[in-house]
Amino acid sequence: MKKPGYLFIALLVSVTLVGCTRGLTGTTYTRDEARRVQTVQYGTVESVTPVVIEGRNEGIVGTGSGAIVGGLAGSTVGGGKGRSIATVIGAVAGGLAGQAAEKSLTTSQGQEITLRMESGEILSVIQEVENDQYFRPGDRIRLLKQGGVTRVAY
Numbered sequence: 107m108k109k110p111g112y113l114f115i116a117l118l119v120s121v122t123l124v125g126c127t128r129g130l131t132g133t134t135y136t137r138d139e140a141r142r143v144q145t146v147q148y149g150t151v152e153s154v155t156p157v158v159i160e161g162r163n164e165g166i167v168g169t170g171s172g173a174i175v176g177g178l179a180g181s182t183v184g185g186g187k188g189r190s191i192a193t194v195i196g197a198v199a200g201g202l203a204g205q206a207a208e209k210s211l212t213t214s215q216g217q218e219i220t221l222r223m224e225s226g227e228i229l230s231v232i233q234e235v236e237n238d239q240y241f242r243p244g245d246r247i248r249l250l251k252q253g254g255v256t257r258v259a260y
Contacts, residue, residue, distance in 0.1 A: 130159060130214065130234035132250075132257040144252040149223035151245040159234060161212030175200050219258050221247065231258050 183192035215235045222228055241258065250257045
């Protein structure tokens with residue numbers, strides 16, 4: 107009997123996890139944010155500090171996918187009760203590994219941008235770095251606000 111391609115399944119899980127990432131850059135918008143009015147303020151970048159934006163740890167995609175792959179792998183071990191136990195252990199281990207993979211794959215490089223607005227107000231916004239391009243002190247920016255979302259853009 108031919109066993110399923112576990113390498114293919116693991117690759118599929120990885121592609122699924124990467125496909126679920128959502129950008130936090132100043133130029134990434136959700137479908138719901140498109141064609142909505144934003145308020146615009148102008149200002150100048152005072153300072154920029156590199157930060158790490160932690161990955162998602164929701165566990166839905168990573169844990170579920172990992173548990174499936176782990177359970178499938180465990181089901182190929184032994185027979186009878188041993189196979190059942192190996193399936194459960196494989197599912198649990200796979201779920202934990204999948205959760206860790208999801209967090210790692212969705213962690214990104216960010217920047218804390220301190221801004222001096224034309225009104226004199228000083229603000230700080232954290233957003234993902236896009237194409238390794240950091241804002242620099244002295245840059246003129248637009249601060250875009252829509253609902254609870256704020257973006258810094260040129």
